[in-house]
Amino acid sequence: MIPSSTQEIPKGLAAVNRTWMKTKICCGSVLNEDGEVEMDASIMNGKDLSAGAVSAVRCVANPIKVARLVMEKTPHCFLTDQGAAKFAAASGIPTIPGEQLVTERNKKRLENEKLQKSDYQKNLGTVGAVAVDCRGNVAYATSTGGVVNKMLGRVGDTPCIGSGGYADNDIGAVSTTGHGESILKVNLARLTLFHVEQGKTLEEAADASLGYMKSKVKGVGGVILVNKAGDWAVKWTSTSMPWGAAKDGKLYSGIDLGDTSITDLP
Numbered sequence: 001m002i003p004s005s006t007q008e009i010p011k012g013l014a015a016v017n018r019t020w021m022k023t024k025i026c027c028g029s030v031l032n033e034d035g036e037v038e039m040d041a042s043i044m045n046g047k048d049l050s051a052g053a054v055s056a057v058r059c060v061a062n063p064i065k066v067a068r069l070v071m072e073k074t075p076h077c078f079l080t081d082q083g084a085a086k087f088a089a090a091s092g093i094p095t096i097p098g099e100q101l102v103t104e105r106n107k108k109r110l111e112n113e114k115l116q117k118s119d120y121q122k123n124l125g126t127v128g129a130v131a132v133d134c135r136g137n138v139a140y141a142t143s144t145g146g147v148v149n150k151m152l153g154r155v156g157d158t159p160c161i162g163s164g165g166y167a168d169n170d171i172g173a174v175s176t177t178g179h180g181e182s183i184l185k186v187n188l189a190r191l192t193l194f195h196v197e198q199g200k201t202l203e204e205a206a207d208a209s210l211g212y213m214k215s216k217v218k219g220v221g222g223v224i225l226v227n228k229a230g231d232w233a234v235k236w237t238s239t240s241m242p243w244g245a246a247k248d249g250k251l252y253s254g255i256d257l258g259d260t261s262i263t264d265l266p
């Protein structure tokens with residue numbers, strides 16, 4: 001399942017845009033106050049709670065790959081900035097020029113944000129996934145450039161296990177998107193799973209945790225979640241959230257409330 005608040009993805013994505021996904025490399029991230037890309041990512045395996053995360057990563061195409069290597073190849077859970085960069089290079093992850101991640105569209109968004117002409121909810125850019133395999137193992141991965149015009153060195157929720165996502169085979173897996181500072185304050189991913197542990201359905205749990213975040217800190221966002229039985233839910237309180245889900249030969253997708261479309265998987 002894939003949620004994304006990235007505006008790089010054209011409307012109609014998930015189901016309809018598998019072609020787009022095949023043909024267009026979705027590249028770039030939102031820019032920080034210096035016009036540069038700094039990315040955060042995290043990943044977790046619900047089988048044994050192994051987890052890996054990176055923050056303030058520059059000059060790599062896919063920070064989630066570095067997060068996965070942190071999980072698989074180090075005794076740690078979280079590397080940041082220069083340490084993450086050194087580890088990525090030593091692990092064979094190619095370094096690319098930072099400018100390659102800067103798109104015209106994101107330059108414009110930064111310009112607008114600096115002029116205070118932008119819509120906050122359109123200034124986010126995150127991709128997340130949750131999955132369950134045939135043995136009931138669940139996992140999540142979340143990756144982001146954060147928020148437009150963020151301070152240099154700002155770390156959001158995405159790389160923080162329990163906020164940007166969580167996975168535990170006994171409960172389920174969650175990936176989150178939205179206002180990072182709000183998500184951090186309520187540990188949105190783990191909070192959602194707490195509600196599942198208390199007996200709520202996935203949808204009820206998502207509503208409860210997103211509702212709590214809105215009422216406590218006025219934060220908006222979205223969550224996608226699965227459990228080991230293969231049930232899934234997608235919920236958001238932001239204006240829209242492009243998402244897609246594949247199950248039993250069907251592809252479900254949507255962006256705005258109430259616009260779910262269902263097609264056959266090839």
Ligand SMILES: NC(=O)C[C@H](N)C(=O)O
Pocket residue numbers: 005006123124125126144145146147155156157158176177178179180181183
């Ligand atoms: N689009 C997003 O989800 C942004 C991310 N949660 C952050 O604040 O860094």
